[in-house]
Amino acid sequence: MNILFVCLGNICRSPMAEAVFQRILEREHATERFTIDSAGLIGFHAGELPDSRMRYHAGKRGYSLTHRSRPFSRADFDRFDMIIGMDDQNINGLNYLAHTLEETRKIFRMTDFCRNIEADHVPDPYYGGDQGFENVIDLLEDACEGLFLQLAVKSKQ
Numbered sequence: 580m581n582i583l584f585v586c587l588g589n590i591c592r593s594p595m596a597e598a599v600f601q602r603i604l605e606r607e608h609a610t611e612r613f614t615i616d617s618a619g620l621i622g623f624h625a626g627e628l629p630d631s632r633m634r635y636h637a638g639k640r641g642y643s644l645t646h647r648s649r650p651f652s653r654a655d656f657d658r659f660d661m662i663i664g665m666d667d668q669n670i671n672g673l674n675y676l677a678h679t680l681e682e683t684r685k686i687f688r689m690t691d692f693c694r695n696i697e698a699d700h701v702p703d704p705y706y707g708g709d710q711g712f713e714n715v716i717d718l719l720e721d722a723c724e725g726l727f728l729q730l731a732v733k734s735k736q
């Protein structure tokens with residue numbers, strides 16, 4: 580199963596989602612069953628490490644963010660089984676880039692996997708303060724647990 584997490588700049592939310600899901604895969608001894616990556620709908624930050632504020636808040640919970648930002652590419656529709664956006668803007672952008680129903684069906688919303696927190700998007704923390712970054716990690720930890728559980732259940736069916 581190949582999963583791509585997508586946000587706007589690929590320097591805050593989606594590299595954080597990748598790190599959270601990676602830690603769950605390691606805990607569950609499931610790393611060989613998944614290939615994960617993240618990308619942004621804009622290439623403005625291509626090549627950059629995640630935003631220093633995101634890295635700081637991630638570090639407080641033991642995550643190390645080493646991903647380098649890269650723009651989403653149409654080839655990602657072939658490479659990945661699930662393409663998971665963080666908010667309406669991401670989902671709309673991905674739907675715009677999809678050419679076929681098969682591609683459209685690969686697009687998911689991160690918060691649809693939340694089990695404890697009620698939310699319909701992962702808010703962009705870029706122009707906000709510390710609490711925004713903490714909120715991103717709270718949402719992603721909840722959603723990634725739900726995502727893993729859903730896929731684990733599916734693989735047993």
Ligand code: 4NP
Nearest residue numbers: 586587588589590591592705
């Ligand atoms: P992200 O946050 O989409 O969570 O990586 C953003 C990063 C950069 C910008 C916007 C959002 N930007 O406009 O440069």
